[in-house]
Every structure is written in structure tokens, then in C-alpha cells.
Amino acid sequence: MRSLQPKTSDPVGWSVLDSRKVFEAGDRLRVLRQTISLPDSRIVDDYYQIDLPSFASIYAVTDQDEVLILQQYKHGVGQTCLTLPGGQIDACEDPEFSARRELLEETGYGGGKWVAAPTMVLHGNQKIAKSHVFIASHVIKLCEANSGDLETSTLLTVPRKEVKRSMLNGKTPIASHVAAIGLAEMYLAD
The missing domain is CATH 2.30.30 (SH3 type barrels.)
Known part of the structure; x- marks a missing residue:
């Protein structure tokens, strides 16, 4: 012993x-x-x-009740799928600041009303990373997207009910994005 x-x-x-x-x-x-x-x-x-570094995921909704969704190839999934805007939070960076930066870089949208959902970990035993989820409503187009990411993406504006369907149909196969969509919809339902 x-x-x-x-x-x-x-x-x-x-x-x-x-x-x-x-x-x-x-x-x-x-x-x-x-x-x-x-x-x-x-x-x-x-x-x-x-x-792994913490990251932010943003469920961004326009005044037309459409969600900003990225269609892009994700190497971990091995296919093109639907994802939420977001990305790595830099060292010593505030999660909301990072989320706002990522949304602007990846979609060209910003502004609106922001709410932070609870922070989650990706795996209950190994932790892996912290996921910071933000819900941004009434976002507006401010500029052209310019993310500089590895992935090439297409910005889609999708009615909220269609986002839920894409999740249920497996078109959004990343667990952290599914959790973020579910949290966001619970917040928006109140």
C-alpha cells in the first residue's frame, strides 16, 4: 500500500x-x-x-428567426456537415470576447443580445475540453466573413425548426454542437 x-x-x-x-x-x-x-x-x-483548449460555440439567430450555420468538411467526422460558428478560446481570452470574435470572423455577423449558457466539459472522466456556449439573438451582418480557418465553409441561414431537424437527421454529427443547439433552444423557448 x-x-x-x-x-x-x-x-x-x-x-x-x-x-x-x-x-x-x-x-x-x-x-x-x-x-x-x-x-x-x-x-x-x-x-x-x-x-485540449477550451472553445466557444455560438447559436446565432437573426431577426428573421434564422440560425447562422456553417456547412463545412470536418476531418474528425470525415465528411461535410452542418456546424455552429465558434472556435478555440485563446489563452487568457474571455470566452464571450472569443465567441464574438469567432462569430464575426466566420460569418461577418455581430451585435445583438448575448446570453451565456452553462459551460460544459466534453467527457465526464477525461475532461478533454471546456465548451462555452453562447446564444446571440438579433445578430446583423456587419462585414464579409474572413476566418482564416483550415476549413472552407459556406454560411447558411436556416430557419430554427430546420436546425432541429438537421440535428435529428444526423446532419449535425458533432456532440458539442448538438448540446449547444439543445441548450440554446431551451433558452429561447422561455
């Missing part, structure tokens, strides 16, 4: 005894191997945490 002192402790009894970086790719990816003490005193020597 080990007698390591916990580095961090959770109220339910999980303690991080050790945490070591086993892989890093700049500011884009870090993999940690942790030693965890469980409430029943078992020790897990190889509990991995994946650390």
Missing part, C-alpha cells in the same frame, strides 16, 4: 496523488497520466486526462 499525499482531493473521495505530462503538442494538446486514489483506497496508476 502506498502512502502518497494527495495533490488534490474531491469531496467524494477521489484524490490525485501524482500527475505527469506524457505528451504535448504546443498549446493544442496535452495528455496527462495521473495516479488516483479512490474512496475505497484503491489506487489507479494510469488514469489519463486529455487536455
Whole structure:
């Protein structure tokens, strides 16, 4: 039995005894191997945490009740699909500032009324990344899109009911985007 002192402790009894970086790719990816003490005193020597940068997703709605959707190839999915505007939050950047910047860069739209939905993590055990969801209503066209992203995208303005259908039909296959759409629709229904 080990007698390591916990580095961090959770109220339910999980303690991080050790945490070591086993892989890093700049500011884009870090993999940690942790030693965890469980409430029943078992020790897990190889509990991995994946650390990707936080990101923002924006559910942006125009005065015509249309949602700004991007149609683009996503390499992780391996196909062209429908996505929400958004992207990585830079180090020390405020999530809402990042979301507003991403919306303007990717769509040319901005302004409106903004609401922050709850922040989520992508995976309950490995964390992976934090997803910051914003709902922007009454957005207006301010300029031409100029994202500089790797993906080539086509901006679509889609009636809200069609966005829900695309989600149910599998045209929006990214789980964080489906969650963001669901949260946004709950907020807008109130």
C-alpha cells in the first residue's frame, strides 16, 4: 500500500496523488497520466486526462428567426456537415470576447443580445475540453466573413425548426454542437 499525499482531493473521495505530462503538442494538446486514489483506497496508476483548449460555440439567430450555420468538411467526422460558428478560446481570452470574435470572423455577423449558457466539459472522466456556449439573438451582418480557418465553409441561414431537424437527421454529427443547439433552444423557448 502506498502512502502518497494527495495533490488534490474531491469531496467524494477521489484524490490525485501524482500527475505527469506524457505528451504535448504546443498549446493544442496535452495528455496527462495521473495516479488516483479512490474512496475505497484503491489506487489507479494510469488514469489519463486529455487536455485540449477550451472553445466557444455560438447559436446565432437573426431577426428573421434564422440560425447562422456553417456547412463545412470536418476531418474528425470525415465528411461535410452542418456546424455552429465558434472556435478555440485563446489563452487568457474571455470566452464571450472569443465567441464574438469567432462569430464575426466566420460569418461577418455581430451585435445583438448575448446570453451565456452553462459551460460544459466534453467527457465526464477525461475532461478533454471546456465548451462555452453562447446564444446571440438579433445578430446583423456587419462585414464579409474572413476566418482564416483550415476549413472552407459556406454560411447558411436556416430557419430554427430546420436546425432541429438537421440535428435529428444526423446532419449535425458533432456532440458539442448538438448540446449547444439543445441548450440554446431551451433558452429561447422561455
